[in-house]
Amino acid sequence: MSNKLIIYLVLSSLLLIVLATVALFMGVYDFGGKSPLKVLVDIFSGNPEVSASEKFVIWDVRLARILMAILIGSILAVSGTAMQGMFKNPLATPDLIGITAGATLMAALTIVLGSFFRDYVPEIIQHSLLSIAAFIGALLTTLLVYKISTTQGKTNVVIMLLSGVALSALGFAVVGFLIYLSKDEQLRDLTFWNLGSLGGATWEKNGILLIVMLISYSVLIHKGKALNAMMLGEKDAEHLGIPVERIKKQIVVLVALMVGACVAFSGTIGFVGLIVPYILRLIFKSNYQIILPLSTVMGSILLLVADTVSRTIVAPSEIPIGVLTAFMGAPVFIAILIRFKNSM
């Protein structure tokens, strides 16, 4: 790793820590003049003065949610960057090409069908089942979109985006139908899926997300060189000793895994995978050796800020986070379209 990259990583991580601390202070609960940070330290040191409700608010509500925002933001940004590298196009993010929709569709099916045996299955397996279903949905849609839009290593961008539109429409229709069919409790779950929220954060889910993240990053983060070389064309990348086919398979499976886990736990939070690489590209061009590692932290920053805003500006209620990311993402989408108008 170059020194420059290490400096950027350290600086952005520091910023993330500051933002996470700020986020810990945000909320309506009254700690009776105590600082939330003090409560957190007390929890760690086992101070008996901390009341159960204070502990719950800080540990199980705020901290779990902050961590989830960090994990999901990072995962979404990295999956966006990796997908863009594979498709060689800055618009190829999991949500725009329908992968998220595929994951949502399978997750929604699992919720509705799963209600029959929900009472008999422990919670951890329920969560895993949901993630696995979302993973399968994501994997199938990725393969489908790739098959439809790519011939001989060249991706037709228009076809890629349109197949995303088609798949999203299908997902939307199925989820709509399920909402129509479903009972009250499922209805709440399904609405939550469609709009995206980090409100359901638990330490269990964070644990699963962390594992998914570690597995995926251990393979993907070093692929900067390979993604750079693939800009030359896949044949030329192979002449540079890059095993293109193997790397593409790894990206497809791992992105599906990451998107699946995110969709299972937070619903469809769009555009993170579009915004983060776009901003990084403005500064570092398309050098994946830099933007791929940096999107890990930048994604966290973006989603943490968005989530903190979403739960503060209309407190004690909250705005669905997908609404906020869409507000940021749509202009970016348009900006990319204008920039690439001539080359598409």
Added chain:
Amino acid sequence: MIKGHQINYAHKKYHILHSVDISVQYGEFLAIVGPNGAGKSTLLSMLANELENKHPHSVLFKEKRFNQWNLKDLSKNKAKFSQHNTHDIPLMIKDVVMMGRYPYFNSTPNAVDEDAIENAMKETDVLHLKNREYNSLSGGEKQRVHLARVIAQLKNDVKHKLMFLDEPLNNLDVKHQYKALRLIKEFTANANTAIVVLHDLNLAAQFADNVLLMKNGKVAAHGNPHKVFNEKTISETYNFPCAICPNPITKNPMIIFGN
């Protein structure tokens, strides 16, 4: 160095190559020439292992089939310059040239890699552009950047390297055409091999050790320039009249097309 035996290639129903035999020696500069659609680029792609070959034993590189090679070793032994004009690569020139060094480092290039790209950029005259964005370059400048990348890729201690070049002179001005050919010639002078698809027969006659003339996916003539470039063969292959005389300076064949 590299041998091809009975190479065939068909795309859908069209046969593009018909049982081509080819053998290239260490230190040889082979020019592949021929009219449009003769299968020159396809032959080069087959030799460079870019196309799916139904008979993988038909091409032997250093006595080994390509699937017996380790991909990374292979990239230190051979490189290919392809036709790149349409690519959109939002990177700086030095980053593009550095790709040639990817087989040599893990995440950070070391001093040897930096030197290699610096020299390669100097040789193809793009050093002054190294901090420019690739997409802002003209076609000829882009060609020179990729040439520098290929040269940087083969800068190593391996003996007997092979360079494939598919129309490297496209868009280059006269000075850089000669410069590029001299670089290739220097490369082959060190017992390395270059297989180059060329359009300009006179340049092929002047620089190549051997010429492979192709027509309709078959070898029309193969041998040294004096043997291949004769009036009958050339005018028949190109279906266009020509006259050939010795170049007054180099004494190589000089081809003049037209009546």
